[in-house]
Amino acid sequence: MTRVHIPFTFRLLETGNNSFEEVRLAVSSQVKYQMAAFWAVSIRELHMSLWRTWSELREQTRLSVIVDSAHCQQLATNVRCQQPHSETVVALKSPKPPLLLGAPPRLAYPLVVFMIRETETDELLHPDETVILVNVVHLRDPVCPLPTSILAQYLKQASGQLSCLKQLYLATGDPSSSDDGGSTQISGSLSLAEPVACADSTGPLLCTDSVLQDCPGIEQLCVVCHYFPLSRALLPCRHTCICAVCFGKLDRCPMCRAAITSYFCIRSEEYVPPNAIESKVRWRKMEGYTA
Structure with missing residues (x-):
């Protein structure tokens, strides 16, 4: 993307x-x-x-x-x-x-x-x-x-190109501080820009007004495992809250419980061990939504 x-x-x-x-x-x-x-x-x-x-x-x-x-x-x-x-x-x-x-x-x-x-x-x-x-x-x-x-x-x-901005809800905070749900906040430094009915558009864009998520030492972790960095934005709810490993085990968003129909990556997933993801991919990536 x-x-x-x-x-x-x-x-x-x-x-x-x-x-x-x-x-x-x-x-x-x-x-x-x-x-x-x-x-x-x-x-x-x-x-x-x-x-x-x-x-x-x-x-x-x-x-x-x-x-x-x-x-x-x-x-x-x-x-x-x-x-x-x-x-x-x-x-x-x-x-x-x-x-x-x-x-x-x-x-x-x-x-x-x-x-x-x-x-x-x-x-x-x-x-x-x-x-x-x-x-x-x-x-x-x-x-x-x-x-x-x-x-x-x-x-x-x-x-x-003209695109409509839609906020992505990025899970942030310290997941190890508590288990009451208050440590994970939803904020929005990322947006999804969807082209407005443009036949020759290059597809959706990932937009940011900062480089926070790419800064060394600032790692936003998956809200499920609290181990791997979050890297996938879920659609249609647009919560950006899980890693590639946990994604393969879920059919609903862990934040809002909405059904997951598709997703796209907001960063590379080189962190994933070769054998960590199930060989059979249950969910289809949106066409053109590759990292």
Whole structure:
């Protein structure tokens, strides 16, 4: 499976997000970038624009903004030439007049935040490089009082490929500290990027915003045997919690008890002794999901 590094992070802060007055975000970047956010963006026009090539999108962001004013209610923020930085809090004041999106199903997303890589005109990027992270946010309102949350995230690569990000739930913590289940936490430094209906796509991508899982001395262990490093992400639940040896003995996820239909590897499995895995493989690897 191809690994792709995402130089951006984006999350919503809980404090204040039950308010109709503002939305608070926490963002970071490892590259120079532009952040542009828009209120009430047309769903149809957003998805159509994301299919454009990176060169077209880059040129548009240099000349104006990535979303045309005819396809949103108003611009929330547009900050250019942002230098790389650690996590910073950004507060967006709710628009005036207030958003009027109507009853579901709606034709517009309440808030869309773009983090766009800034490059020199003649700068060449590897086709797999991440160039845009698109964050679609639902905002709590009187008509649709569901909590403010991230509805979807999309990854745009220099090659033009567009993928939908889905979080992988990585089991972390010290499994030897206790047996009450509290020592294993579910966190997400890994994501699965599934291509959006693209006939010539290269298949799903394994995305990370850090290299924690590859650092020497930091070994995340299988939640079953607590001996071998975890290396397999289970589908469809997306829990990344077991090693290759224990996988052959399970038909359900040890974290959520969901049936395992397929899997993919997030790292090499050279740690496995030659005779440790049953010769008869009971589960099919997803086509193209090889480490």
